[in-house]
Amino acid sequence: MSTINVRTSNGNLNLRKSEALVGLKISGEEKPPEVREEVMPELGGFEVVALDPGRNIDRALDQVRQSEGVSVGTHVYFAENDNRPVVPTGLIYCTPVENADRNEVRLIFQRLNLTIEEDRPDGTILLSVTRRSRNPLKVAAALQELPIIETAIPDLDVPLDQYFSEPRDGLFPEEWHLENEGSIPGVPNYPLKRGADARVRAAWKRLNSLGSSAVTIAVIDKGFDLNHPDLAGKSVHPLHINSNETKLPVGAAAGTHGTPCASVALGAANGTGIVGAAPNARLMPLHGLTYSPYYTERMFNHCVTSGADVISCSWGTVEAIYRPGALHERAVTSALTRGRGGKGCIVVFAAGNEGKNLINYYAQLPGVIAVGASTSNDTHASYSNRGPGLTVVAPSDGGWPILAARASWDPGVPRVSPEKKYYADGRDRGPYHKHFGGTSCATPLVAGICALMLSANPELTSAEVKAILQRTADKIGTPSDYDAGGYSDRYGYGRVNADRAVAEALRYRGNGNAPAPPPIAVTLPQAGTYSLQVSALSNHAAVADLSAKLQSEFNLPVAISPVETNGSTVYRVLVGQFATAELARDNIDRLRAAGYRPFVRELTGIG
Missing domain, CATH: 3.40.50.200 (Peptidase S8/S53 domain)
Structure with a gap:
């Protein structure tokens, strides 16, 4: 059976569609008659079940979706060299490119029959597929091809x-x-x-x-x-x-x-x-x-x-x-x-x-x-x-x-x-x-x-x-x-x-003799330059640990900028000082590959 290549936060994942398993959201006690075996009661909000292995899985899933008590049905997948079922939950983490026209972005979501569940301050938009949407893996892939979309990552669940x-x-x-x-x-x-x-x-x-x-x-x-x-x-x-x-x-x-x-x-x-x-x-x-x-x-x-x-x-x-x-x-x-x-x-x-x-x-x-x-x-x-x-x-x-x-x-x-x-x-x-x-x-x-x-x-x-x-x-x-x-x-x-x-x-x-927390070197970057903000933390020790870790990993200057909010101090953690926003963006992939989620910040007025 053909495979589908899915982008995840850890890189690309090749998935093949199961020929017998599907995920169903079922209300009530009775299972549809097409269900041959209950495989896993909870995975990504679905019950993983086996249908008749002799039937084409696409047609079998379409039929069971029409059953009374089945609100949602999804295909189940397997990754290469792994026997654990993978279920798309129906959610997609989407990040438009910087300065994208938000109205244009919303029109794209409407054309794909997607619902906005959350519009987060960091720029991430959490989307949900609907009954009129295509398969969430294919929707995410389609979004990823658009120039206005930076990332579109489908939410997947697997048994741990x-x-x-x-x-x-x-x-x-x-x-x-x-x-x-x-x-x-x-x-x-x-x-x-x-x-x-x-x-x-x-x-x-x-x-x-x-x-x-x-x-x-x-x-x-x-x-x-x-x-x-x-x-x-x-x-x-x-x-x-x-x-x-x-x-x-x-x-x-x-x-x-x-x-x-x-x-x-x-x-x-x-x-x-x-x-x-x-x-x-x-x-x-x-x-x-x-x-x-x-x-x-x-x-x-x-x-x-x-x-x-x-x-x-x-x-x-x-x-x-x-x-x-x-x-x-x-x-x-x-x-x-x-x-x-x-x-x-x-x-x-x-x-x-x-x-x-x-x-x-x-x-x-x-x-x-x-x-x-x-x-x-x-x-x-x-x-x-x-x-x-x-x-x-x-x-x-x-x-x-x-x-x-x-x-x-x-x-x-x-x-x-x-x-x-x-x-x-x-x-x-x-x-x-x-x-x-x-x-x-x-x-x-x-x-x-x-x-x-x-x-x-x-x-x-x-x-x-x-x-x-x-x-x-x-x-x-x-x-x-x-x-x-x-x-x-x-x-x-x-x-x-x-x-x-x-x-x-x-x-x-x-007795107050405990070691002092590690010092935080508060450094205000030069105004008019650009940096990559990777975090904003209030925990003193966590800021010091992250600062040391970033300096060791990337050999770039790390600046800590304190901000007073609601009577407490939050420390912005900033990596690098760059003359232009473009130079800062050139380093984004490097930090993302190490698991961080940086974004460009102009340093004028920071602090």
């Missing part, structure tokens, strides 16, 4: 990887990852390494509490059993990402991954079950995993506007064709800088379970805390991805696994004996829990520890939390694993130490 791995060895009923005494009650023949834990119980003692109920951890995942004894009553501001509603789906089709992830971060201390790292924290559950830039913006914006303090993400990808682009990065950066009243949400991503020398692309985004996994013997978990960008590791399976909550509809591990569906050693611990592991488990553990740090000191910025975690981590492995700066591709800066991290957070708050 949930970083869970089944336990590899036995289990015990005690939570050794919080405090490891070197043995497991009732299992005398499996020794652990004493002290191979995250020091969470010691952090509780230092705080003299289990953390603050004023701290909210957002967990972005699928499959939350909010009636589970360890999670009941903890949910605030839930969001179904695709539908933009507060009611979350339940049952097998909804998935099971979010329940154990949430429990590791904040399972309640209620006398039964398990206890999370930050038992008093509140849970903000966001159901839905998405590559779509539009839905990615929605999820992180919801976290910011609804008051999340920490955002835990046990998912991602190591496939280069689906690495996050500029729009994804902007959404994450917005949370890192705008959240918590400008102090920034703490964003934690899993490094991934592929066992590669490459960590999850989402975990590589600037400012994100990237988490790998260590074992009950303080060794590197073999499945845990390695490489530059890893921040810390945290205890998970690979030796003894972690005990976590399980959704009431969780079917357990397939293809094992019935007694080992939930517990690897076959010993029943009741209907509410199961073995859990992977970097999916290590990530919410670190998210919970970040919540304890904010309980100790609510004024910490996102950059300060990350710096403290790095500085207080325990070096495990061998000295040869680490370079002269104390960094390891296998362990990051080491295994997370909650007690030391909380102690440092208290020191920042208590």
Whole structure:
């Protein structure tokens, strides 16, 4: 079948149309009779289903679109050498050329039967196809050919990887990852390494509490059993990402991954079950995993506007064709800088379970805390991805696994004996829990520890939390694993130490001896020249980090221009000084290739 070449923020993507799968938006319980199999319940706002493979897919889709209860139908695609379905959501990110006639642009949209959903201050126009529009991929390609349009990028969604791995060895009923005494009650023949834990119980003692109920951890995942004894009553501001509603789906089709992830971060201390790292924290559950830039913006914006303090993400990808682009990065950066009243949400991503020398692309985004996994013997978990960008590791399976909550509809591990569906050693611990592991488990553990740090000191910025975690981590492995700066591709800066991290957070708050934030060199560029603005940030540390990063990457002068707005300071970050606007534009592609979204700014009057 022929392929279609699609422009994305990461370059061009060759897609081939599926011969059997389509995406449908269905109202009601009954599926159209043409549906042979339900493949994926949620992808880009559609249900991915299989139609009769013997029929021409175009004619089959046209027919099912006429069915009662089907509001929208779309083709499903596959990228070269990849078996994950790709769904166009029907949205297009369009940027007209500079100084384009806006009336002419709107006439073009009308002729193509497109609806303007958003007209953003940065010049981006978010478009939506209608029933009268052509295929959104073809519409975007047609727009891209027009001289008046600079970019037209269709919004695509693909399933991302949930970083869970089944336990590899036995289990015990005690939570050794919080405090490891070197043995497991009732299992005398499996020794652990004493002290191979995250020091969470010691952090509780230092705080003299289990953390603050004023701290909210957002967990972005699928499959939350909010009636589970360890999670009941903890949910605030839930969001179904695709539908933009507060009611979350339940049952097998909804998935099971979010329940154990949430429990590791904040399972309640209620006398039964398990206890999370930050038992008093509140849970903000966001159901839905998405590559779509539009839905990615929605999820992180919801976290910011609804008051999340920490955002835990046990998912991602190591496939280069689906690495996050500029729009994804902007959404994450917005949370890192705008959240918590400008102090920034703490964003934690899993490094991934592929066992590669490459960590999850989402975990590589600037400012994100990237988490790998260590074992009950303080060794590197073999499945845990390695490489530059890893921040810390945290205890998970690979030796003894972690005990976590399980959704009431969780079917357990397939293809094992019935007694080992939930517990690897076959010993029943009741209907509410199961073995859990992977970097999916290590990530919410670190998210919970970040919540304890904010309980100790609510004024910490996102950059300060990350710096403290790095500085207080325990070096495990061998000295040869680490370079002269104390960094390891296998362990990051080491295994997370909650007690030391909380102690440092208290020191920042208590005596004023904390290191000053990195200085910002405020430089007012020469008036009458031109520059490329890449960002406008209020977070002091983020401005300093970005400035240093830009200077290193491009060897161009970087200017910081402060602007007072609504009683606070925002810093414009500007790259280069050019005599003309044309010379400035000559450098745009260079910055875009590195993931930035620059625009030309005349420097007269800046500051």
